[in-house]
Amino acid sequence: MENHNMRFRAVALGVAISILSSASFAGGSGCFIKDGDKVGFFGDSITEAKVYGQITELVFRHFHPDAKVSFVNNGGGGRQLAGTKIDDVIKGDPNVVTIMMGMNDAINASWVRGMPLEPKIAEYKANLVKLVRDLKGKGKEVVIFTPTLTGEDAEMSCFRIEGTRLLLEAMGKACEEVAKEESVHCVPVQSEFENYQDSLPRFAQLRPDGVHPCARGQYQIARSLWTHLNLAGPLEGARAVSPAPKILDVNISLVSNMIPADADSLAFSITTPKPTAAKLTWSLGQARGSESLNLTGKDAWTLKLPKDSLPQADGKAVSLVMDIESQGARQIFIVDVFRKMVLHGKDGTASGTIADANGAQLCSYLFKKEDKGLIFEASVKKKEIVQSTNAQWPWGNGDALTLYMDLRKGASLGGLGFDGDVYQVWFKPQNKPYFSPGFHPWSGKHMMNIANSFGEKTADGYKVGVQLSGYANLHDRFDMSDRDFIGFDLSVITAEAAGKQNWFNLQKTDRQNFIYPGVMALIDINGKLKADSIFTASVFPDIIK
The missing domain is CATH 2.60.40.1190 (Immunoglobulin-like)
Incomplete structure (x- = not known):
């Protein structure tokens, strides 16, 4: 699996470098989100699930706990770019608006496999240009996410997904073109999502129904955002979508995925290809801490948590952020802990x-x-x-x-x-x-x-x-x-x-x-x-x- 991870990092970096000439990638070392921002996520049911947006916010607050920034989710199931109402996009009055649209334009529209792509893509691009110009006219900072693809290899799906990957790939290219032509920002969610899917074993599907990402897929979308919006960077400086930074070659795994309900610590194994001096920082809600580590290649590390910081009732869950940094390279991890009832047999x-x-x-x-x-x-x-x-x-x-x-x-x-x-x-x-x-x-x-x-x-x-x-x-x-x-x-x-x-x-x-x-x-x-x-x-x- 380490080879899979390394392959993803190399391919993802290649994607970012290949489009650096686009106006949507201006480089820079600062965080895209600034103090005082209100960030609005606009999209369809993939956005409405409120997962990638919440994880993006979680990572932002990990690095900037005192920033006065708010987030609003304006996702809605079944939405198509055609017919989008500007009031739905700017509900809550965000000054930064992200757009990830296209899935329903592919699976729920009149287009089916065998029909020409060009008219549909021209319609999609025209609708996206209109939306972007309307948002710019209202003074909004616009970030376009290239839409995720369908999984046409899904064994079971009630959605009409045959042939839609080609259509959505063309929509992704249209997103990049619009970002360049309209001088707005673009994050390559689509290509990085697919690179990650390709790195996984056969039955580890990021979208089990062929359309909607599970938690792992939603977190991958968030990873593209925390990477290219450079959420670990300082709040000062100009806004810019960044190329993929240097990723620290380190893996974290749990010693056991089953933990007693009265536990107040989490035990991890940290692996690196060579000895590395690093700094590990963690956050869980308002609690946070950091520690200097001299990693030897495979190390045991235990996180002692504040009392009652893990869920105290069945059905509850918490997410904590951990990042490990060394010599300008960094890796960010999300750790989820679920408390559940045990049904004895x-x-x-x-x-x-x-x-x-x-x-x-x-x-x-x-x-x-x-x-x-x-x-x-x-x-x-x-x-x-x-x-x-x-x-x-x-x-x-x-x-x-x-x-x-x-x-x-x-x-x-x-x-x-x-x-x-x-x-x-x-x-x-x-x-x-x-x-x-x-x-x-x-x-x-x-x-x-x-x-x-x-x-x-x-x-x-x-x-x-x-x-x-x-x-x-x-x-x-x-x-x-x-x-x-x-x-x-x-x-x-x-x-x-x-x-x-x-x-x-x-x-x-x-x-x-x-x-x-x-x-x-x-x-x-x-x-x-x-x-x-x-x-x-x-x-x-x-x-x-």
């Missing part, structure tokens, strides 16, 4: 319940390891099934159930990415003209080859489930026999009528489970743990084995 079987709004049992569920496979079943109490009348989306607008399973093992369990062994499925039961569990896989590798869904109408509701077993392909068998722990989340959606849904969740979390697998509860299916809560943690950029 025994001998390969675990079960539990979800209550309704009145505290009465709404759903009972069961996990069972069987041979090398895994069985999940859930029984829902519902007098009458309300069938969805909206077949467009997997969850529809009637009764439904969504299941998340993190079946990764070892240090990967609870990590940032929706990798191949992280599964999400929807059950959308129907009772007419016959009962069906309405099984809809959303993410996870080879689900259609290993999944056997089942269900039935019961006296007080319905039962649905899935058995995962057999061969994923001609060579690889699905095998859960060596797993002691499973990441798990479950939501039961009951409908009073089509379109009037109520959600009942296994747990309340402060982060979105379809972006952060780390928020999932932990099933201790073989009864290895005694505590009812535990921390899992992850590091970005992470080493994926």
Whole structure:
């Protein structure tokens, strides 16, 4: 994996150097964001997720804790550049406006593969020029992000993504052209996102549904921003988008990704290719500290944290920033710590319940390891099934159930990415003209080859489930026999009528489970743990084995 990381650094640096002649890259050593700024992030659902914006803010405040700077998220799901209203872009009156648009112009527009690119790109560019000029006319500082691409190799996607990579690549070039022609700034989010994706193992997908980045992908967008906006630089000086700085060749990993819930420290392993004298600085909320290190190549280092700075309730999470600097080179890391409930099992079987709004049992569920496979079943109490009348989306607008399973093992369990062994499925039961569990896989590798869904109408509701077993392909068998722990989340959606849904969740979390697998509860299916809560943690950029 170290070779992968080195390849990413080299390629990313090459991208930055190749466009230095553009007016959008002026160089400079100062931070792009200045004291007193209000930064507005404008975009579609990728921006609306509020992840890359929040991580960018977190890194900025790590380096400039006293700066009077605010951030506003103006993302909105489904938006296209065509028809953009200026009032939506400048809501909250930011003086610095970033734009990342194009995904919906590619997947939700009239263009489909086989149609000529040129008219669509001309339309996109004209709309972008108009928006940029409108913003400049209002005195705004404009930064364009080249849009992320679709993942056309996604196994399952409800989006029309065929052929859209070429379209989005052309949109990225149009962004660079507009930035140069209009003398505004441009950050190469697209190329660096793809370079990072190419450096990862096959099933470590940054956008599991082919469109929306998971946490690892969102953090990569933030990495492009903290790099090219030079958030580590001083606040003084002219604004400029910077080329990629020198990256310190250092990796940080957790000694264990599972940490007792009463812990007040995090243990790390720090690796470097050669002995290095460095300074490590960390921040977590208002707490911060720094330490000089003489790194020898592989070193143990423990961060002692202030009392109660880690989450004190299940479903909560915190992110801390660490940066290591040596001789002008720097590497920035984000460490996420998730507190979660432990659901105890025994001998390969675990079960539990979800209550309704009145505290009465709404759903009972069961996990069972069987041979090398895994069985999940859930029984829902519902007098009458309300069938969805909206077949467009997997969850529809009637009764439904969504299941998340993190079946990764070892240090990967609870990590940032929706990798191949992280599964999400929807059950959308129907009772007419016959009962069906309405099984809809959303993410996870080879689900259609290993999944056997089942269900039935019961006296007080319905039962649905899935058995995962057999061969994923001609060579690889699905095998859960060596797993002691499973990441798990479950939501039961009951409908009073089509379109009037109520959600009942296994747990309340402060982060979105379809972006952060780390928020999932932990099933201790073989009864290895005694505590009812535990921390899992992850590091970005992470080493994926």
